[in-house]
Amino acid sequence: MVITPKNPSESNREYAFRTISENIISLDIEPGSMIGEQEIATMLGLSRTPVHEALLELSKSKIVDILPQKGCLVSMIDSELIREARFLRITVETALVEDACELAKEEDLRLLEDNLELQEFYLVKDPLKLLTLDNEFHEIIYRICNKMQCHYMVSLMSMHFDRVRSLSLHSVKDLKIVSDHRAIFEAIKKKDPAAARAAFQKHMARFELDWNIISREYKKYIAEPSH
Amino acid sequence: MVITPKNPSESNREYAFRTISENIISLDIEPGSMIGEQEIATMLGLSRTPVHEALLELSKSKIVDILPQKGCLVSMIDSELIREARFLRITVETALVEDACELAKEEDLRLLEDNLELQEFYLVKDPLKLLTLDNEFHEIIYRICNKMQCHYMVSLMSMHFDRVRSLSLHSVKDLKIVSDHRAIFEAIKKKDPAAARAAFQKHMARFELDWNIISREYKKYIAEPSH
DNA sequence: TGCAAGTTACTTGTATGCTAGTAGGAAGTA
DNA sequence: TACTTCCTACTAGCATACAAGTAACTTGCA
Numbered sequence: 001m002v003i004t005p006k007n008p009s010e011s012n013r014e015y016a017f018r019t020i021s022e023n024i025i026s027l028d029i030e031p032g033s034m035i036g037e038q039e040i041a042t043m044l045g046l047s048r049t050p051v052h053e054a055l056l057e058l059s060k061s062k063i064v065d066i067l068p069q070k071g072c073l074v075s076m077i078d079s080e081l082i083r084e085a086r087f088l089r090i091t092v093e094t095a096l097v098e099d100a101c102e103l104a105k106e107e108d109l110r111l112l113e114d115n116l117e118l119q120e121f122y123l124v125k126d127p128l129k130l131l132t133l134d135n136e137f138h139e140i141i142y143r144i145c146n147k148m149q150c151h152y153m154v155s156l157m158s159m160h161f162d163r164v165r166s167l168s169l170h171s172v173k174d175l176k177i178v179s180d181h182r183a184i185f186e187a188i189k190k191k192d193p194a195a196a197r198a199a200f201q202k203h204m205a206r207f208e209l210d211w212n213i214i215s216r217e218y219k220k221y222i223a224e225p226s227h
Numbered sequence: 228m229v230i231t232p233k234n235p236s237e238s239n240r241e242y243a244f245r246t247i248s249e250n251i252i253s254l255d256i257e258p259g260s261m262i263g264e265q266e267i268a269t270m271l272g273l274s275r276t277p278v279h280e281a282l283l284e285l286s287k288s289k290i291v292d293i294l295p296q297k298g299c300l301v302s303m304i305d306s307e308l309i310r311e312a313r314f315l316r317i318t319v320e321t322a323l324v325e326d327a328c329e330l331a332k333e334e335d336l337r338l339l340e341d342n343l344e345l346q347e348f349y350l351v352k353d354p355l356k357l358l359t360l361d362n363e364f365h366e367i368i369y370r371i372c373n374k375m376q377c378h379y380m381v382s383l384m385s386m387h388f389d390r391v392r393s394l395s396l397h398s399v400k401d402l403k404i405v406s407d408h409r410a411i412f413e414a415i416k417k418k419d420p421a422a423a424r425a426a427f428q429k430h431m432a433r434f435e436l437d438w439n440i441i442s443r444e445y446k447k448y449i450a451e452p453s454h
Numbered sequence: 455t456g457c458a459a460g461t462t463a464c465t466t467g468t469a470t471g472c473t474a475g476t477a478g479g480a481a482g483t484a
Numbered sequence: 485t486a487c488t489t490c491c492t493a494c495t496a497g498c499a500t501a502c503a504a505g506t507a508a509c510t511t512g513c514a
Contacts, residue, residue: 152287298496
């Protein structure tokens, strides 16, 4: 478990939530492992209460599963939940990029472009940073469309998604992701909804290929189909 | 505040969450009013802890606003959040009803039809029951498409929406809502995605009219635009 | 050896107590 | 009257204590 210092502006509960989330997404906490409230509380120098509340929030997206009187299970990578997270993102964000063509102001375009330049800069240097920038790029689009509450809901579910992306860093595909983002940006800039939609859907389609490879390579992390 | 008995299968936290939610949606707790953890805990016969956790969850959808060291503010009816909730539902469920045309089995169609018959039965008798049935109708569609996690996320946000619907019960429009549902059902039954999509969008469009009336009639409950 | 009952250690759920921060009113001052 | 300062009452955040349930181990018996 990787522990970063507590940001002074965040509450203990937020600190616990952020730390646990980051470690689950980065796979520093392994899928399928059990984590105890006390254990984490001690590591973070907190009491159980804020840790308990953080785990409660995480359990809402099913990224952890609280088993009462037993413990807290970090969920296995679950293709059904990933499918849902992906469905939600594709559906919502396809609509958003179209709207963004109308709504984006000069200032918004500048934010997107700054983000893109950072993506290009970190492309070879720091793939993990790239994942953060990727998420920020999408967040800017939510902000352009005044849909930040939707963004919160979608990103909670996207954790399932992000965890798989952590497994496929450092790959050639990163290069394509950044150029996808640029294509989406250009379409918004040109106020071309159809092009934006097409670029976005091409972008999200890449994941399907990843998943086929990863689901073979990391079987130990993948949940059995339930039925 | 209306208090129903605790269901034996639910935890104290779930009981608190359900009770508070119901009272906010039904407007038995007024928009803009302050509620204290202790106050609610006493009313429900619980300690502050499960109430605190319930309020925390509600605050994630911004239906309440926790002001640290001050209290918990039940949010005013906020047209921006309603717009977001509505956007999310329309976007997601439009995609779902199309998919449902392929995925719905005989058994699913029976569930939908049973629900519809109840809607028609309660149409004149109990408009509040109708709201519950309405939500259940939509939930069945999520279930048909195996998108229950999405359903959880969307329904959290839909509370903003449901609260406004509570204000417009007993109106002639109820009749149209039920016939809308039947149109959606028939389209799914005939496996006609285009018809399902059209029927659903017609259904959701009704809200716009409601909102215009209600926002004039209940000004005391409506938040000022922030800017 | 194999199995069953009892015990113990450990888990989360919940209650309670303490801390720190807010708001509003009382009292004092010009 | 108008303003400032202090005090009191109240809030949620958090720590801690206890309750209740689980699971694994130990013990005893056949």
